[in-house]
Amino acid sequence: MSPTLHLAQRPEADALLSRSPLAALVGMLLDQQVPMEWAFTGPFTIAERLGADDLDAHVIAGYDPEAFAALLAARPAVHRYPGSMAGRVQQLCRYLVEEYDGDAAAVWRDAAGGQELLDRLTALPGFGRQKAQIFLALLGKQFGVRPPGWREAAGPYGEEGSHRSVADITGPESLSRVRAYKQEAKRQAKAAKRAGTAG
Structure with missing residues (x-):
């Protein structure tokens, strides 16, 4: 099943x-300390700068690290921390080359159950x-990858009808709902921290 994502x-x-x-894995890797759209536009920007229509784990894994960092740092930068993220993207691609012959989909293609899939994903560098x-x-x-127990393994993010994360974004309305959820979670965390300090 090929989804129609709306993350970038x-x-x-x-x-x-x-x-x-x-590209989906790299976007997820980049999704930290920057707005979601910026992170998930990153794979397209990298592919464009490599002069390719797609990302290739073998190409990225074998790329000169300094040149790859410069590629991500060129304006507009792919991430707020292009140097360290360039290293992480290359690390991820090297792992995929070593463990899955560069085939990212092989991470989930034959996973027998949700827990096995979670274990494979947590083994990825940067995850x-x-x-x-x-x-x-x-x-x-969104991808239709549903081995037995996938919702349980995904924890609260797997809940049907939730609006907690990028997994739930299918368009502008759901994006707004996920943003509202995250802002409320941040507000509650700050309030809890203040209460703890006061105590």
């Missing part, structure tokens, strides 16, 4: 995310448990 909010960038498993659960939820909700 740019048609050409979203088209790449929708057809390229590696902590939360990021892995969000990506698992994205696979289940």
